[in-house]
Amino acid sequence: MTGLPGTYESYWMETAPGSAYSGPAGDLEVDVAVVGAGIAGICAAWELARAGRRVALLEADRVAAGVTGYTTAKLSVQHGMIYARLRSSFGAEQARLYARSQQEAVEQVGRVAAELGIDCELETAPSHVYTERPDAVDGLREEADAAREAGLPASFVEETELPFPVAGAVRVEGQAQFHPRKYLLALVADLVRRGGVVHERTRVVSLHEGEPCRLTTEQGTEIVARDVIVATHYPVFDRALLFSRLEPRRELVVAAELPADLAPRGTYLTHEHDTRSVRTAPLSDGRRLLIVTGESFTPGDGEVGARYERLAAWTGEHFPQARVTHRWAAQDNSSTDGVPFVGRFHPGSRHVHVAAGFGGWGMSNGVMAGRLLAARIAGEELPWSALYDPGRFHVRETASLMKLQGSVVKHFVGDRLASSHVDEVEQIPPGTGAVVRVGGRRCAVYRDEQGTAHSVSARCTHLGCLVHFNDAERAWECPCHGSRFAPDGRVLQGPAVRPLEPRPLD
Incomplete structure (x- = not known):
C-alpha cells in the first residue's frame, strides 16, 4: 500500500532507540520471572527488584517495543465513559476503588520519574471525553456525576480548546502525558542496576506450574522461578481461558507537526467518528507533535489503508496547519466486563499471575498492574485486588461474552x-x-x-x-x-x- 501519509514508524520508537539485551546464555534460576516487557511487565519487575527480589524480565522481541512502543501514551484515570457504567454494574464503592487505583498509578509515574531523575517529557494536562452531538450530552452529564462521586475532580463543560465546536465534554483535572519509552527504558536500566536480568529475543513457549515454576524458551533454555508473571498483553498460555473473555481491537495513529500556539494542551477523546483521540507532545523550535488516534477495528478486518486515509483526512480538516510525519498502529484487548484482569492466572494458581485486558488504557493500567502484582507476590493485598481479580464473573458480562464468542465462531467456521x-x-x-x-x-x-x-x-x-x-x-x-x-x-x-x-x- 503506497501513498499513505508519514513514515510508518512510532514516534516513541524513533526517538528513544534504547539498549540491546542478549538472550540467556544458559538455564537460569530467580525468585520471579516476568514474561513480557511492556509497561505492565517492566513496572512489575522494577517494583519487585526494588523490594529485593531476584527478577528475570523476558521479552520475545525488544523491551517496551510491542504494544507499549506504539501507544498514544495518555496517562489518565479517564478511560472513556467508564464511571457511570462501573457505578451501575459494579456499584459506587468499586467505581471509587477503580478511580483511586488509577489515580495512584498516574501519580506513581511522577514520583518515580522524580526519584530516578527521568526526563520523559512528563506534562500535567486535563483530560476530556467530548461529544459533538447534542443528544449525547445527558450521558456526559451522568458520567461527570459518576466520576465526581468516585472521587475525581471532574466537571461537565461546554467549551474546550479544540479548533471545532463540541456539544459538551467531561473534564478531569490533574492528568498527564509522557514519552513512554524514555520512562520505561530508564526503569529497565535501574532494574539492571538493582541486580535484575533482562533478556530480549527470548520467547517463552511453555510454562510448568509448580513449586518452583519452570519456563521453557524457544531456544530450549529453562528458567526456574518461585513466581511467574504473564504480562504478554494477550496471555500466551490458554489454561486460564481468558481468550474467551478478551476482545482484541486495533487502532491507527497519525502524528503531525503543528505550531505550538495552535496545539491543544489537554487530551481529548470521543467515540464518535469511529473513535478520535487527540493529544500533543513537545518538540523543538516552537512546535508540538499532534497525535491523533482512531479508526478502531478488529484485527483482520481489512481496508487498513483506507482507514489511514480517513484518519489523515480528519486530521487535516480539523488541524489544517498540521504536517503528518509519522503513522503507526496500536492494539489492545478489552475484557468482557470492561475491567482489566490482574491477579491469579486461574483459580488454582498459587505462583502464576497475569495482567491483561487494559482496554486501550495501558499506561495507567500497566503501572497499576505492576504495583498490584508486586504487592501480591509480597503477600500484600491492595484494596482493589478483588476488583481486578481474573476469577470474577458478573451476570451483566454474559451478553458481551456471548457476542464475543459469536464473533469468534463466525470467523472459525464461516471463514472456512x-x-x-x-x-x-x-x-x-x-x-x-x-x-x-x-x-x-x-x-x-x-x-x-x-x-x-x-x-x-x-x-x-x-x-x-x-x-x-x-x-x-x-x-x-x-x-x-x-x-x-x-x-x-x-x-x-x-x-x-x-x-x-x-x-x-x-
Missing part, C-alpha cells in the same frame, strides 16, 4: 465455508497478500514488490482460525484473538507463540 479470497496465486498483485487454495489446503500467500510469492499456512497457530491480510502494515492477522504474523510467518504479536508453517506453492 467461504470461498478463497482469490482463485490463483497469479492473481495476487505485488505488495499484497491473499488466502488461496493450493493443493487442497488454504495458504496465506504474500507477493513482494519484486513479484516473488511467499506462502505459509493460513491457520493461526494459537487456536486455528484463518488469518487475514492487513494491506497497510503487510501482516497476517487473526480475527479471533488478535495474533499477528509477518509475511514469512514469524510471530509479530501473540497470543500465538509459534510461526505460521511454510507451504510450498508447487
Whole structure:
C-alpha cells in the first residue's frame, strides 16, 4: 500500500532507540520471572527488584517495543465513559476503588520519574471525553456525576480548546502525558542496576506450574522461578481461558507537526467518528507533535489503508496547519466486563499471575498492574485486588461474552465455508497478500514488490482460525484473538507463540 501519509514508524520508537539485551546464555534460576516487557511487565519487575527480589524480565522481541512502543501514551484515570457504567454494574464503592487505583498509578509515574531523575517529557494536562452531538450530552452529564462521586475532580463543560465546536465534554483535572519509552527504558536500566536480568529475543513457549515454576524458551533454555508473571498483553498460555473473555481491537495513529500556539494542551477523546483521540507532545523550535488516534477495528478486518486515509483526512480538516510525519498502529484487548484482569492466572494458581485486558488504557493500567502484582507476590493485598481479580464473573458480562464468542465462531467456521479470497496465486498483485487454495489446503500467500510469492499456512497457530491480510502494515492477522504474523510467518504479536508453517506453492 503506497501513498499513505508519514513514515510508518512510532514516534516513541524513533526517538528513544534504547539498549540491546542478549538472550540467556544458559538455564537460569530467580525468585520471579516476568514474561513480557511492556509497561505492565517492566513496572512489575522494577517494583519487585526494588523490594529485593531476584527478577528475570523476558521479552520475545525488544523491551517496551510491542504494544507499549506504539501507544498514544495518555496517562489518565479517564478511560472513556467508564464511571457511570462501573457505578451501575459494579456499584459506587468499586467505581471509587477503580478511580483511586488509577489515580495512584498516574501519580506513581511522577514520583518515580522524580526519584530516578527521568526526563520523559512528563506534562500535567486535563483530560476530556467530548461529544459533538447534542443528544449525547445527558450521558456526559451522568458520567461527570459518576466520576465526581468516585472521587475525581471532574466537571461537565461546554467549551474546550479544540479548533471545532463540541456539544459538551467531561473534564478531569490533574492528568498527564509522557514519552513512554524514555520512562520505561530508564526503569529497565535501574532494574539492571538493582541486580535484575533482562533478556530480549527470548520467547517463552511453555510454562510448568509448580513449586518452583519452570519456563521453557524457544531456544530450549529453562528458567526456574518461585513466581511467574504473564504480562504478554494477550496471555500466551490458554489454561486460564481468558481468550474467551478478551476482545482484541486495533487502532491507527497519525502524528503531525503543528505550531505550538495552535496545539491543544489537554487530551481529548470521543467515540464518535469511529473513535478520535487527540493529544500533543513537545518538540523543538516552537512546535508540538499532534497525535491523533482512531479508526478502531478488529484485527483482520481489512481496508487498513483506507482507514489511514480517513484518519489523515480528519486530521487535516480539523488541524489544517498540521504536517503528518509519522503513522503507526496500536492494539489492545478489552475484557468482557470492561475491567482489566490482574491477579491469579486461574483459580488454582498459587505462583502464576497475569495482567491483561487494559482496554486501550495501558499506561495507567500497566503501572497499576505492576504495583498490584508486586504487592501480591509480597503477600500484600491492595484494596482493589478483588476488583481486578481474573476469577470474577458478573451476570451483566454474559451478553458481551456471548457476542464475543459469536464473533469468534463466525470467523472459525464461516471463514472456512467461504470461498478463497482469490482463485490463483497469479492473481495476487505485488505488495499484497491473499488466502488461496493450493493443493487442497488454504495458504496465506504474500507477493513482494519484486513479484516473488511467499506462502505459509493460513491457520493461526494459537487456536486455528484463518488469518487475514492487513494491506497497510503487510501482516497476517487473526480475527479471533488478535495474533499477528509477518509475511514469512514469524510471530509479530501473540497470543500465538509459534510461526505460521511454510507451504510450498508447487
